[in-house]
Amino acid sequence: MALRTCCRYAVMISHSRRDPFNLMPPAIDVRQARKRYGQLQALDGVDLRIEQGEFVGLLGPNGAGKTTLINLLAGLALPDDGQLSILGHNVVKQYRASRRVLGVVPQELAFDPFFTVRETLRLQSGFFGLRRNDAWINEVMRHLDLTGKADTNMRRLSGGMKRRVLVAQALVHKPPVIVLDEPTAGVDVELRQSLWRFIQQLNREGHTILLTTHYLEEAEALCTRIAMLKHGRIVALDSTQNLLSNLAGCRVRLKLAGCLPVALLPHVVEQTNSDYLLALPTYQALESVLAELRMAGVAVQEMTLQQSDLEEVFLRLVGRTVQ
């Protein structure tokens, strides 16, 4: 709760700097969104506010509700309860306006086997009411290394190439808000790098990005804020830096002259002879570890501190122990 409050405060500050009169609608505003599929409560009162120009990661284990939330934002599913809006447009009542400003890269690899890459992108432009969009289509294809495949039928493309077309389709109308649902699943390093360069460029130009990914290092490197979902609820929402410093804690590798005191055993992550790797909730906990060692008369021969990563935060929040 404190985390959320802190985060909201931080966002309000950054928001007020950009928009002192609070006139800009949030890029994404989700209030008490609920969605049930049979017995499964896929979303259970989700609140999420993303300001314009942010790059936010939406993380969570499989089945946490990430894709359901994206589907509600995109209008692919209808909420049972709650309000969702994109740039101030309600996704149900003003669905045409909200879809016009939203670009979604779906998780499933779908394509229309009747058309070439260029035809697919021209048709998608037309669906968004754009005529003569070839200049931008060419630019998107160039950024995604699709130019050489422009006149190839979709059926003849490899999986990675089809994934690039999916991304291109989401961007044909230059949407101010872009949602990427695991866009790099199963694609090579080259595409990942070119895709992230392009997405970062779009973010710098003012596009808001919401990203779901299972590659946590990607989220850590790209996102300025992280929302974590578990069982259809937001369990953490904060800047990436705050999450890392508040929740990740640290790891300390110790080479001891004797045995580790029993009181410290719960912190052990790894042990080889007299080498121990301990996971600590905060840096302050290091002091009590050293005090415990002193009291037990165990000398420290070597000590190395390691900063924990987003994976550790993720595992801690989703309720699994770090192995």
Next chain:
Amino acid sequence: MLSFYSLLYKEVFRVWKVGFQTVLAPVLTALLYLLIFSHVLAQHVEVYPGVHYTAFLIPGLMMMAMLQNAFANSSSSLIQSKITGNIVFVLLAPIAYWEFFAAYVLASMLRGLVVGIGVYLAALWFAQPPLQFPIWIIVFAVLGSAMLGSLGVVAGMWAEKFDQLAGFQNFIIMPLTFLSGVFYSIHSLPPFWQELSRFNPFFYVIDGFRYGFFGVSDISPWVSLMVTSGCMLGLTLLSLALLKSGYKLRY
């Protein structure tokens, strides 16, 4: 409106890309019916006085091809898109539900009408039916194709697997088409089947369409027009209501 035009263009473009299967194949099928039935029955049957059986068959076969292809167009396009997942590109776009409906139905009508014209032109080798009232021909061709295009939208939304759609086609569309008077006048049927035929909406479409060619029909073309328009309106309202609710499209 550009969204609507683009969706319509996509649907027509799709048909055009596989024109061999979507236009030429049904024309060939209709010609085979014409060849076989006219060969076997032409000497034995005269449905209307002075109208050769081969000529009588042509409007029925035209309409049968139009109805079946209009249905196949919207229903198969939707089920393919749903199963392969590419329906998502249409659902993500700012396309109103009535634009979605209009694009699918209009594309179905176009395919139905092109196939109907194809059957007519090819059948001219065998017989030349008169064109007594072209306006009735056009009205029933348009209404019939639109009606089955709408029914195709409903079936395409309802079906979750190809075999469900095949069931719809084989157990509803085919029997209704074959028992609608394509190959005969209902006056040649026993009273029970004559009465039953009056509950078949396809009968009115074919009978009214045939009236446009020969100026004679089993019942008044105005009655056929009312029934066909009523069915068309009902199916349009049903399709629109389902699309608006997101039935089996937006979960």
